Amino acid sequence: xxxxxxxxxxxxxxxxxxxxxxxxxxxxxxxxxxxxxxxxxxxxxxxxxxxxxxxxxxxxxxxxxxxxxxxxxxxxxxxxxxxxxxxxxxxxxxxxxxxxxxxxxxxxxxxxxxxxxxxxxxxxxxxxxxxxxxxxxxxxxxxxxxxxxxxxxxxxxxxxxxxxxxxxxxxxxxxxxxxxxxxxxxxxxxxxxxxxxxxxxxxxxxxxxxxxxxxxxxxxxxxxxxxxxxxxxxxxxxxxxxxxxxxxxxxxxxxxxxxxxxxxxxxxxxxxxxxxxxxxxxxxxxxxxxxx
Amino acid sequence: xxxxxxxxxxxxxxxxxxxxxxxxxxxxxxxxxxxxxxxxxxxxxxxxxxxxxxxxxxxxxxxxxxxxxxxxxxxxxxxxxxxxxxxxxxxxxxxxxxxxxxxxxxxxxxxxxxxxxxxxxxxxxxxxxxxxxxxxxxxxxxxxxxxxxxxxxxxxxxxxxxxxxxxxxxxxxxxxxxxxxxxxxxxxxxxxxxxxxxxxxxxxxxxxxxxxxxxxxxxxxxxxxxxxxxxxxxxxxxxxxxxxxxxxxxxxxxxxxxxxxxxxxxxxxxxxxxxxxxxxxxxxxxxxxxxxxxxxxxxxxxxxxxxxxxxxxxxxxxxxxxxxxxxxxxxxxxxxxxxxxxxxxxxxxxxxxxxxxxxxxxxxxxxxxxxxxxxxxxxxxxxxxxxxxxxxxxxxxxxxxxxxxxxxxxxxxxxxxxxxxxxxxxxxxxxxxxxxxxxxxxxxxxxxxxxxxxxxxxxxxxxxxxxxxxxxxxxxxxxxxxxxxxxxxxxxxxxxxxxxxxxxxxxxxxxxxxxxxxxxxxxxxxxxxxxxxxxxxxxxxxxxxxxxxxxxxxxxxxxx
Numbered sequence: 092x093x094x095x096x097x098x099x100x101x102x103x104x105x106x107x108x109x110x111x112x113x114x115x116x117x118x119x120x121x122x123x124x125x126x127x128x129x130x131x132x133x134x135x136x137x138x139x140x141x142x143x144x145x146x147x148x149x150x151x152x153x154x155x156x157x158x159x160x161x162x163x164x165x166x167x168x169x170x171x172x173x174x175x176x177x178x179x180x181x182x183x184x185x186x187x188x189x190x191x192x193x194x195x196x197x198x199x200x201x202x203x204x205x206x207x208x209x210x211x212x213x214x215x216x217x218x219x220x221x222x223x224x225x226x227x228x229x230x231x232x233x234x235x236x237x238x239x240x241x242x243x244x245x246x247x248x249x250x251x252x253x254x255x256x257x258x259x260x261x262x263x264x265x266x267x268x269x270x271x272x273x274x275x276x277x278x279x280x281x282x283x284x285x286x287x288x289x290x291x292x293x294x295x296x297x298x299x300x301x302x303x304x305x306x307x308x309x310x311x312x313x314x315x316x317x318x319x320x321x322x323x324x325x326x327x328x329x330x331x332x333x334x335x336x337x338x339x340x341x342x343x344x345x346x347x348x349x350x351x352x353x354x355x356x357x358x359x360x361x362x363x364x365x366x367x368x369x370x371x372x373x374x375x376x377x378x379x380x381x382x383x
Numbered sequence: 384x385x386x387x388x389x390x391x392x393x394x395x396x397x398x399x400x401x402x403x404x405x406x407x408x409x410x411x412x413x414x415x416x417x418x419x420x421x422x423x424x425x426x427x428x429x430x431x432x433x434x435x436x437x438x439x440x441x442x443x444x445x446x447x448x449x450x451x452x453x454x455x456x457x458x459x460x461x462x463x464x465x466x467x468x469x470x471x472x473x474x475x476x477x478x479x480x481x482x483x484x485x486x487x488x489x490x491x492x493x494x495x496x497x498x499x500x501x502x503x504x505x506x507x508x509x510x511x512x513x514x515x516x517x518x519x520x521x522x523x524x525x526x527x528x529x530x531x532x533x534x535x536x537x538x539x540x541x542x543x544x545x546x547x548x549x550x551x552x553x554x555x556x557x558x559x560x561x562x563x564x565x566x567x568x569x570x571x572x573x574x575x576x577x578x579x580x581x582x583x584x585x586x587x588x589x590x591x592x593x594x595x596x597x598x599x600x601x602x603x604x605x606x607x608x609x610x611x612x613x614x615x616x617x618x619x620x621x622x623x624x625x626x627x628x629x630x631x632x633x634x635x636x637x638x639x640x641x642x643x644x645x646x647x648x649x650x651x652x653x654x655x656x657x658x659x660x661x662x663x664x665x666x667x668x669x670x671x672x673x674x675x676x677x678x679x680x681x682x683x684x685x686x687x688x689x690x691x692x693x694x695x696x697x698x699x700x701x702x703x704x705x706x707x708x709x710x711x712x713x714x715x716x717x718x719x720x721x722x723x724x725x726x727x728x729x730x731x732x733x734x735x736x737x738x739x740x741x742x743x744x745x746x747x748x749x750x751x752x753x754x755x756x757x758x759x760x761x762x763x764x765x766x767x768x769x770x771x772x773x774x775x776x777x778x779x780x781x782x783x784x785x786x787x788x789x790x791x792x793x794x795x796x797x798x799x800x801x802x803x804x805x806x807x808x809x810x811x812x813x814x815x816x817x818x819x820x821x822x823x824x825x826x827x828x829x830x831x832x833x834x835x836x837x838x839x840x841x842x843x844x845x846x847x848x849x850x851x852x853x854x855x856x857x858x859x860x861x862x863x864x865x866x867x868x869x870x871x872x873x874x875x876x877x878x879x880x881x882x883x884x885x886x887x888x889x890x891x892x893x894x895x896x897x898x899x900x901x902x903x904x905x906x907x908x909x910x911x912x913x914x915x916x917x918x919x920x921x922x923x924x925x926x927x928x929x930x931x932x933x934x935x936x937x938x939x940x941x942x943x
Binding site: 101131137148155156160161174200363370373380381 | 413580581582583587591594595600602619621625630632634635636639640642644645646647650668672755790792793794797798803806809810812814817
């Protein structure tokens with residue numbers, strides 16, 4: 092980890108939304124440690140590739156374990172870690188390009204397994220580290236280095252995508268609201284299943300959406316982001332889907348599958364218990380093939 | 384008396400031709416014979432040309448057999464396509480409901496399906512055919528009856544009826560064959576055995592080897608011909624702290640294995656060519672981040688979808704270099720079912736010892752082969768585990784110029800396992816001297832894999848035959864016959880393909896080395912040449928194993 096590591100030379104741009112996410116994640120982990128009397132080494136941060144993936148090196152304070160793998164594969168790496176060690180707290184950190192483009196195929200399987208991990212997604216609507224190409228969440232018609240005449244593809248609606256894939260726990264937040272984000276991440280880590288905290292985390296260099304998200308009275312810009320009211324029933328998937336169909340971005344608890352979910356590793360434990368199977372020894376396995 | 388019986392059941396997929404050969408082999412094995420099966424079939428569940436072959440012998444068996452003593456064919460196409468493989472003097476049994484042969488002097492037409500239906504046992508047509516084969520080839524009918532009785536006495540209410548029905552079917556086949564008077568030489572009596580034997584398939588041998596080696600997590604994706612290992616593990620790798628999962632793709636399975644290995648587990652997957660291609664980047668991550676794991680790649684014909692159910696040895700280059708960049712993945716390629724068992728253990732030990740990915744390189748003809756082998760001596764099993772960090776070196780996981788202790792999440796020594804070039808604690812850095820240091824470290828780790836064994840005989844000869852993997856059997860049979868015929872030629876073999884045993888490379892210096900292998904490029908020969916060996920390939924790429932006679936002729940020609 093990068094704490095006081097002079098060799099590590101990566102920096103986020105000034106004003107990058109990921110700074111806020113970093114502080115929120117640190118606070119969430121410290122809070123979890125204190126509350127559960129759990130060591131920081133019990134947490135593994137699984138990072139995707141991109142600006143957001145550098146989170147795993149940038150974190151200050153108590154250092155968790157980390158794995159910085161290959162582009163798009165943070166979720167299946169987390170699947171392997173969690174299936175091996177259900178006792179570990181596994182957190183995926185990834186951006187919209189990593190999670191929703193090259194890695195999108197992995198969301199459905201983890202949702203269906205109800206893999207007990209938390210994914211913190213930093214959505215800046217752009218490929219930042221490769222210097223500003225269109226991502227799935229870049230708005231249509233936007234000019235980027237790969238969309239010189241305006242982006243021809245529709246913007247992906249990540250919330251509808253998550254709901255359609257069966258993600259059972261979904262929160263939306265802004266990177267600038269650090270305290271709320273910290274508590275969101277901490278709560279999501281407590282959820283016994285696949286939880287996503289989708290964060291609007293603007294890129295100040297290639298896609299600065301701060302004023303769009305928060306609005307700008309001087310320029311007459313209405314804020315895209317708005318806080319969810321108490322009237323939203325997060326356990327109603329139809330209500331959640333209707334809510335996110337709007338172009339505006341609700342901030343808060345969008346969806347939580349009703350009832351007590353059973354996490355992937357618990358399903359496995361239950362299944363083995365039902366079957367009551369003992370591992371046969373190598374000798375037994377071979378002896379069963381004896382030619383009489 | 385004859386030492387060998389080779390019988391092929393040919394027809395369409397779904398007609399039980401593979402099952403017929405295996406039943407015949409199992410019955411003969413139960414009677415004390417050595418047996419080996421080989422099958423080939425199209426990538427579909429019903430229909431398409433398929434055949435299963437059983438070789439039954441009083442001696443140890445190295446190959447499925449070049450030529451057939453008895454050909455059993457279900458349709459005209461099967462007859463026409465397989466007749467060239469029938470030896471001179473061989474016999475044909477054919478389904479006379481499908482077609483008629485004008486000349487029945489060496490053939491018997493049997494309406495086996497109708498006979499089975501009329502006997503009230505429609506599932507028994509294969510047994511009728513086996514009865515006819517047994518009679519013609521002088522296989523003990525009593526031994527077959529004993530086998531049937533045992534096989535179908537499973538403690539269920541209907542057992543007795545099934546057993547008697549099947550014995551009746553067997554007798555029907557015997558009687559029909561007896562009427563023809565067609566008769567091959569009797570098979571030699573079965574040998575006696577001083578050690579208990581098992582009848583095992585290649586994938587079972589590798590899977591049980593992996594269990595013996597202590598595999599704890601197995602995550603895979605269905606793909607022919609490697610699915611059998613996944614399903615075996617799903618049924619047999621059970622209990623506390625063990626995990627078997629079906630991934631959503633090979634990309635997911637390799638990256639999940641990385642997560643599992645990173646979390647401290649002994650992990651493995653099985654795949655075949657297309658899956659291995661998809662795993663390339665993930666294997667690079669395992670090499671780069673130093674995560675132990677084993678990929679069993681069961682080769683089929685390639686590239687792309689290629690020949691999904693046929694055998695080939697064309698994945699060696701990609702096994703050693705499955706992804707971009709500087710890496711050299713260790714490869715162990717079993718050449719027999721016993722080696723599949725021991726090779727799986729060795730693959731796990733290597734991955735744990737050097738802390739990185741290892742390829743167990745199998746092939747369709749090995750994975751699907753059923754054979755009798757002596758019960759492995761389990762007292763010889765040695766299991767190694769990675770050296771685990773106790774936290775004393777803090778988070779400097781990648782410090783040092785060789786294998787260093789492995790920190791396990793949950794304990795001390797938090798670090799970042801990193802697929803980007805990294806410093807001692809796993810933080811990304813692209814400084815030139817660090818890339819040099821870390822690249823050197825990763826290659827130096829291979830030096831601990833120095834315990835690969837090899838076979839060497841008559842190495843004073845100028846020319847040496849050195850096959851690999853599943854071509855071992857055919858090459859050995861060819862070598863046995865050639866040396867018996869007075870040809871001066873040496874023999875070397877190893878399943879430890881990368882890194883090769885140093886003493887083997889020394890033994891090959893100054894020799895001409897002939898490498899029989901089932902691919903176009905001559906991949907192992909090229910690998911040997913890169914190590915300074917004067918190697919030339921003998922290639923075949925038909926989707927089928929070498930015939931011994933073909934190999935002998937080719938070797939003779941190369942020596943001329």
